[in-house]
Amino acid sequence: MGSSEEEFAAFEQKVRRTVYFDNLSPQVTESVMRTALDQFATVKSVKFIPNYLGPSLPQTALVELDSSKKVEDIVTMIGQYPFMMSGMPRPVRARPAVIEMFDDRPVNPNRKVEYRWLEPSDPDMEVAKQLKNLTRKHAAEIAHMHKLQLQEEAKLAAQQTETLKMHHKKFKMIDGIITDTSAIRLARKYNLNVGDH
Structure with a gap:
């Protein structure tokens, strides 16, 4: 013991x-x-x-x-x-x-287990049925909430990917404008420094 x-x-x-x-x-x-x-x-x-x-x-x-x-x-x-x-x-x-x-918890040596069978006519039988139905309802609600959460995360990831693509496109366009010969000619005309292009 x-x-x-x-x-x-x-x-x-x-x-x-x-x-x-x-x-x-x-x-x-x-x-x-x-x-x-x-x-x-x-x-x-x-x-x-x-x-x-x-x-x-x-x-x-x-x-x-x-x-x-x-x-x-x-x-x-x-x-x-x-x-x-x-x-x-x-x-x-x-x-x-x-x-x-913890599913691997040891048995509490001081615990006292009490149990009894419920008859269909027992008033506690109705409570047990309600608890069972409530548990099923909660499981369904949790599954639905997780589904919505995953959808929101996927939507956020898609938005972030789209923003990243837009930024990349802008930087590429800016880089293209700077390397364009007409931009270089305009820069020389107005004495602007455009780098070593």
Whole structure:
């Protein structure tokens, strides 16, 4: 009994040293997380939580640090500054982890489990049905929100690509004007410096 209590106490310490990250880009890897956080704390482990709704949806991760004090610092920092991914900001959320987030958590030796079967005539049966329906509704809403978020991100990426192409076209046009012989003749006439063209 003593060893299971010690194991659970060690696990609770691990939970206190862990930060939960949400809304991470699907392209984020363990090395990206380590690189981003190593400047603030020593990262002991990174564990991505599987997303069963789809591979292109935002990721979540549990990142264990070397101290529980640094968890508060990281959470505060992420709340104030956007998480950068390939030079692009992303609104990542961070908060201290809780025991229920770990699928490999040991059994609490002091827990007491109570259960009972519900009969169809039981008043709690209606509550259980409502909770089941509410869970399905929330799952559908989350899937729809993720779809909208991906559409917004794709739209933003397309806008940024179009802006980049426009800037490139402008610079190319300006460069073409400067190398044009008529522009050089006009510059000489008005004593303007156009470079070594």
